Amino acid sequence: MSSLYETLDERFRRAFDAISPNADPVLRPSEHADFQVNGALGLAKALGASPREVAARVLDAIDLSDLARVEVAGPGFINVYTLDSALAERLRALLSDERLGVRRRDSRRVVVDYSAPNVAKEMHVGHLRSTVIGDCLARLHRFVGDEVIARNHVGDWGTPFGMLIEHLVDMGEADAVASLSVGDLDSFYRSARQKFDSDEAFRDRSRTRVVALQAGDPETRRLWRILVDQSVNYFSEVYAALGVELTASDVVGESSYNDELASVVADLDAQGLLVESEGALCVFPPGFTGRDGEPQPLIVRKSDEGFGYAATDLAALRDRVSRLGADEIYYVVGAPQSQHFQMIFAVGRLAGWLPDEVHSEHVAFGSVLGPDRKMFKSRTGDTIKLISLLADATERAREELLRRRPDQADTERETLAGDVARAAIKYADLSTDRLRDYVFDLDRMVSAEGDTGPYLQYAHARIRALFRRAGRDGALELAPDLSDSAERALGLALLGFPDAVGSTLAASQPHRLCGYLFELAQRFSSFYEECPILSASENQRESRLVLADLTARTLAVGLDLLGIAAPDQM
């Protein structure tokens, strides 16, 4: 069944179409009614009638008697008041729908490229947003029926691997593996870097090693593979700790495209797109200019005949369309890469690798800032590891749980502390418009008062407690009474879930779903204060349990789409 909004929109669209072909009714949620239709105001001039007359004509052309009461208001708005009976019947129908009204759509093959940490470096706050946002988008697409191919474009290639491999050799494989396997990647990298900067002989060995790596020397590749495998193992641990659904099988690192790079160049050259400039092989897509107003190149092959990340990204793009058959490709990468992706897409279009019917989008995001509004760093100026971020949040959550539930078993508390910590961090990240920078404030996100992940978890857990107390697991399948304004407001919000999911997906903006869930939780809290449930008469109790059940399930499904657990108790 279509959502309430969709149903109203279809009806109004038909009525408007009869008056002015293809006119948009501009149906919106309203503070003055359940919904309002704004389209009449815009049509008035063209139709030579007053807005109120246009609105009246629309109402003549529409029959909503089964759904809503309507009236012309103000200068020409149409206020829509949904009938309680229609709301109640739709709510009843949701009870047997695990998907809470969200329909599956025709499956699209969707590549989501996200996280992308670097081999031999620990994951830090810089990877947080890509990982969390990408995971959320992947979940959303899967939920509506898309076939999602997650791609973790790990940085596993390039000149630093010369020094990393030489450092591995110096340490001895066994010691190196021991060090890396416990996740101490940063000190490994730092030691290698330090030797590279201070020791000329080491520098020479490193350069030689890079050449051997690129030439495919078996022993060198074996050593390289150790670094990659150890790192990927470590990433998997971090993803598990974060509750992110990426696995080792989603890792398709930069090196995976090595064999494609020559043919990328050849293909571009064959199409006459390649220009040699200052020794580098470049494509100059129209519309891009650089510092001196000169055309801006996308450097496909460097003057030293090595390949940069543009070549890799082009190869990946080509692969995702031609071999994976992607209908949509999302790159969850920071906003500073905006121009790079514009150029990649432009060249992809020029080369015919990215057909018009394939949607390719840079899902950009802003930075995580510290309290000083600068890039979030530790007091010593180091980047902050995701693991320690999570540990800090878990510690806070543990303290809070200990304060509120001292009787709780330690094992249960540990599990919950992790759930709450993940909720705090992820929700804080997902709940603001991703394009903006945001200030990382652990106190605010864990404190769980207000618009936070833990607040939503609490709202859910409280409802589950209600059912435990009632000795039940769900509600009877009946149409709830909505005569109390708090009941009605909650019921109306519940019916908006499909629209929230749809809008979140259409814009790749998780904060829309966050906003919806927070408002839903608030409306539930108001309802919960206003309307006694278990102590009410049997009819009223059953009716209110319907609303409670649907709220709990909507929160659980919604939180799951955000990648956040919804524990039954806290």
Add this chain to the structure above:
RNA sequence: GCCCCCGUAGCUCAGCGGAUAGAGCACCGGCCUCCGGAGCCGGGUGCGCAGGUUCGAGUCCUGCCGGGGGCACCA
């Protein structure tokens, strides 16, 4: 110099061209014979500035101001 993103309440943020711009935090009042108070109810002289488009602009366009970022071989 050019390009991109962002400027909304003391702070952190919503706001899909529509009616009187909303939340959370903080602050001040209420609400504890109440199903979990991590809650609920009430309290607000704020859209950086100036033009323009529109019946209607926080939202679209132009120009400024302020912050961040990018602009040839690191990814």
